[in-house]
Every structure is written in structure tokens, then in C-alpha cells.
Amino acid sequence: MISPEKREVQHWLDSLRGTEDPEPERPGGNRPWLPKNRTGASVAVTVLVVMAGFWIWAFSPLAPSGHPDALYDVAFTEDAEDVCAATVAAADRLPGAAEATGPEDRARQIHTSTPLFEEMVAELRAEASQVVGADADLLNAWLADWDTYLGDRRAYAEILAGGSDPPFTVTARDGDAVTSYIDIFAEVNAMPSCATPEDV
Known part of the structure; x- marks a missing residue:
């Protein structure tokens, strides 16, 4: 005698082959979790494939990181890091705050280094002009924060030049320093050299 469990499995396999169940089903012996025809089996397989595909995508580099500042355009972030790294290296070769003899001398240092970062932002903006969609909006906001920060540097240099x-x-911006937005954006997008400099 074939057990009810084996009969159900055999029935499912026979339904996939398009053959009849060799033995009649016993009342109450059906298992609702076993597809009874090819359509049901196809649906089950499709669901499994879709679920597997979703999890493969979710853990792949193609899936979004989840951070609202994350860019999809990796080509921009790689180019931007190169641009920023070169600028930081050039700024590091200039005299630092510890070498300043007074506020006026410090003002001259900032007046010398700030144009380097202005050129950097101009180059980043030129690169960003090739970016479209949501990434373009994020970059425009980030570069606007950079403009604000550079304006603050120039204003501070003027104060120092006056002897204070x-x-x-x-x-x-929105209760937080613009530098925090600049730095978070740079960190999220793997552009550490594009964070605000520490030379002031």
C-alpha cells in the first residue's frame, strides 16, 4: 500500500508529465502546498526565480546604497577624487597656520590657498555638467555648499587682514554647518579628498 504522502508526491510528478495519477486519491489526502498541475508548478517556479533574483540584485553593486546622498554615477566620483586629491596635495605644500606670524600673515595664507579650491570646484562643476537626473541635482546642491564655504573663507581672511x-x-544650512553637508556627501560617495580642507 502506498502511503498518502508518497501518493501526493507521485500525483504532483504525474501532473507535471501530463499523466494521470495511477491510484485514486483518498478523501482528505490532498496536500495544499503541492501544485496539482503544470500551471501551478510554473507559478511556483516563477516566484522562486523572482525571489532569488531580487536577493542577488539586493546584494550586488547595482543596488542603491540606501543613503540619500549616494550617487549612481561612479565615473564622476572617481574623477572627482582625483581632482580633489591633487588640489589637497598642492595646498599641503603651502605654509600652514602654525607658521603664520600673526592674523595678517594668516590672511595672506588663506588668500593664497583659497583660489586652489576655487579652481577645484570649477573643475568639479565642469565634470558635473555631464551628469544628468537625480545625480545632477545632488551635485548642484553639494557644489553650492562648496561655494558658500569658499565665501566664508574669503570673508574670514578679510577679518584676519584687519588684525582681528x-x-x-x-x-x-537647516541648522547645520555647510561643511557637514560637504563632508558627508564626500564620505558617502568615496571621495575623501573632496571633504572640506583643514587648513583654516
């Missing part, structure tokens, strides 16, 4: 020596402060 207050702490350097930056403009706030």
Missing part, C-alpha cells in the same frame, strides 16, 4: 583673530565659523 576670531575663530573661523561657517554658514549654517
